[in-house]
Amino acid sequence: MLKIQEIREIIKLVDQSSVEEFTYEHDGSKINLKKNNGVTVSAQPVVQAVEEVKPAAQAVQQAPVQEAAAPAQPEKEAPQAGAEDANLHKITSPMVGTFYQSSSPESGPYVKVGDKVDESSVVCIVEAMKLFNEIEAEAKGEIVEILVKDGQLVEYGQPLFLVKPE
Structure with a gap:
């Protein structure tokens, strides 16, 4: 499986190129990148990968809520x-x-x-x-x-x- 940094590089290359769709398959894992009006979309339709991605997606949705509450105190101290x-x-x-x-x-x-x-x-x-x-x-x-x-x-x-x- 590709490392996260390698996936980021592929996303950048696809985004900067005229390629509209890119698919990478290796050892039962699949990465599919598509451009839609300049937006890059990443998906992993393999059953194993989907199970791993779902909790991460839920966690990412929760992250802004946690971060929104935390910065309230440091903002008061920021000028000092x-x-x-x-x-x-x-x-x-x-x-x-x-x-x-x-x-x-x-x-x-x-x-x-x-x-x-x-x-x-x-x-x-x-x-x-x-x-x-x-x-x-x-x-x-x-x-x-x-x-x-x-x-x-x-x-x-x-x-x-x-x-x-x-």
Whole structure:
């Protein structure tokens, strides 16, 4: 099966090309992309894939509700923290998925507020379609804030951590 990044690249290529429809089949999995008035649609009609996609689709629908409630408090503090935030590095999610602070429920979190990290330090896992992807800090510094909760759904590009660069 293709990795999520490979699927994104295929979607971009199809979107930028004059191809109207693209189908990829491998080992019983199928990806079908169609253009409809400039909109790219992705579907997986294989029974196994549909079972996996349905919970994710429901979860994505629930995510905006959770996110809508959470930002209410930080907005009040935004004018005070605005200057400080400009100096902080944001570690963002490279995909849509579920955020996990540790590799298993029994083990401790990869990082906590106040921990020092470097570019290759693993800070969390984002699970997408039963694949667990380790997310690295990509910056050297100190974790000053964890912006999401363990088990929370995250969107592509959503900030996960704030790091004070060294």
